[in-house]
Every structure is written in C-alpha cells, then in structure tokens.
Amino acid sequence: MHAFKYHKPDTLAAALGGGGDDTRYLAGGQSLVAGMKLRLSQPSDVVDLAGLAELRGIKADASAVTIGAMTRHAEVAASGEVRSRIAALADLAAGIGDRQVRNMGTLGGSLANNDPAADWPGAVLGLGATIVTSQRRLAADDYFIGLYETVLEPREIITAVAFPVPGKAAYVKFKNAASRFALVGVFVAQTAAGVRVAVTGAGGAGVFRVTEMEQALAKRWSPESVQSIPVASEDLTSDIHASAEYRAHLVSVLAARAVAAAG
C-alpha cells in the first residue's frame, strides 16, 4: 500500500473540506483498504468517516426505513425494526460477504463504491430508495451510472438512505461460492410507485431494472409471470465465473424465486 495522509474529522463540514486533491473517503474499508493494498487505489489522502456519529443508526416509521450511511451490514441484519418493516433488507444484509465483512462494511460505503456484484444496489433500485447526501436527495433511478460509477461528486458524502416500506419484497441471490458476491441477485418489490424488479451482479453496466418483468408482475403477481420472460444476454457480464447466457438464465429463475419468496 502506498503512503497517504490520514484524517479523522468529527463533523460532516470538516469531512467535506478535509484532505487534498486526491482524497478518498473511508467508511468500513472492506473494498477500499483491499483496493489500496493492491494499489488499484492510491489516494494521497484518506478521510475516515468513522467519527461522524450522525451517519450511524436506523430510524423507521410506517412509510420508510432510513439507515445511516455508516451503519454496518451486521447492524442492519440484526435490526428488529428493519426486519419488521422490510424483512428483505435484513435478509439481504445478512447475506453480504461473510460475518467479518458484515461487521465492518457499511451501507454507504457499498453504495459509493457501486461494485457491479454488490447486493445493496439491488435493494436501492428495487425499492426505489432515496439516497441522501451532504448536498442533495437522489432518486435510485438517477444514482447509478455504470461499473463503480455513480453521480456522486468527488466532494459529496452519502449520509443516509431512505427505503420506502413496500407491500411485498424479497431478494434472492446466486452467490459466487468463493467471494460470496452476487453472481446474479434479483430484488422484487410491490411499492407505492408500482412493481419494481432490479438485477445486480449481471449487468455489464451494473444494476438495472427489468421493465418487462415489472409489467407482467403488475398484471399478475406470480412466479409464473416472470419465469419465462427472457433477458437479453448482450448487455450482461461474461467472465470466468459465468457466461452472459448463464447469467441471463439465472435472472429469470431468480426473479421467479424472489416473487415466490415475497409471497
């Protein structure tokens, strides 16, 4: 790992102004530290957000569950408030990586990194969540751009994510057995704004929605509605773990399983 200057501010304002030209924000560090060890990331300055208490915690009411950006996956998984309102979120958090990763990794860190095989983007897009940052509120549909790419500005920090409470929702993923990232993950939900189907792990440009499946489920909420809807493989990822055609097949299979799991 290359040397860097370390900063640990205790206010959001100081975090926004801290560091130099090539600053990276450190949340749980489960992707960033690993990337720095491999020198894939070589920031001159690291600003640690762990001192910002306002970025932690879970608030819930009848219409939404709002989770602070620095809340760890394990905390979301263990939250009774999350489980009682959006069980699919608690299930998703409980299936991220492994126990040790969930004990450090955070919601905000995952979303800022936007790994194409991460789980959280599926929930954020699948529920139509709102990403709250240091300067604005972003709709999920406007947030994700591509691989490891979002609309976040270099000096913009996610502070919380507001997930609307859905009628029904479920997330089913097919894990890469070694990394436990999603080879394909499908999040389905009945929300106040309509049915949503989001796919992570498979897209060549990251998480995406499947409108054909959404329309079919809006007409009839049943696994049979989606299991035979094909997804074009042209825009999907092909790598040593799975071909694009296999991923396309998994999307339909997992969408049906997710609808069944949602009930």
Added chain:
Amino acid sequence: MGIPVALTVNGQSVTADVEPRTLLVTFLREHLALTGTHVGCDTAQCGACTVLLDGRAVKACNILVVQAQGAKVTTIEGLSGGDALHPMQAAFKQHHGLQCGFCTPGMVMSAVELAGRMKDPTDEQIREALDGNICRCTGYQNIVKAVKAGLANAG
C-alpha cells in the same frame, strides 16, 4: 509521518506512533509480537487473521490500525487465562478441530464471537458463521464438532 494510536489489546493499553497505512494485523504481529494472529491469503478471504474488535469478529489484514483507534482488540493470545485454555480452545483440542493449525486462531476467534450471539446454533448456523474462515486441510467436520462443544462448555 507517524500518527499516534491508542488502543487496548488483550486488556493492555497500547500506544504507538504508526504510519497510517499500517494494517491492524501488521501492528499486532510486528509491533506487538502477537504472532498468533495469522496472515493467510492477505486478501481478506481466508479469515486466518480474524480478531475481535470491540467484540466483533473482523479481518485484521483488511483494516488499518487507525480504524481501531480507542477500541478493544482481542487476539487468540488474549483468550486463555495463563495455562488454562479458553473453553473454545479446549474444545478444538478435544475434538481435533484442526490439522495443520494455520487457520485455527481465526476459526477460534469467529467461534468465540458466535458464542456471544447464539447459545445453541444448528450445524448449519455454525457453518454459516464460519463462512469467512477457510480451512485448506478440509477439516470442517471436526471444526463444527469443536465449535458445538465449545459453545456448550462456554454456556
């Protein structure tokens, strides 16, 4: 260059000036000579470097020591009281939950964290809890047996 860190390791207060890029596992092994915490893959997959950070099992090879500022860290050396093995260590010995032993410190630390969360987990729950710990001797059968016995003894 160095920045000051202060943390508690196995009940002892520790202060040091470190380079910010120092990993927690490097600090434990090279600064404090606590070599029971192992580096296996060095890419945060194998779990041999697992320690407890304020009671949470974490991978010390994927954390900067500055992230443990002010925290309580427990390593495998901190489990036993003198010559008396911790119940989980004793269970690993009794049930031969190891072959080469390289992964064992991490396995034991993950199992100790599990003991704080679940009193009577199923075999499947034990295997899930050890998802982040890899044994390349394929000794999982006895590891699961040992964890089950260790949890019973700890209770």
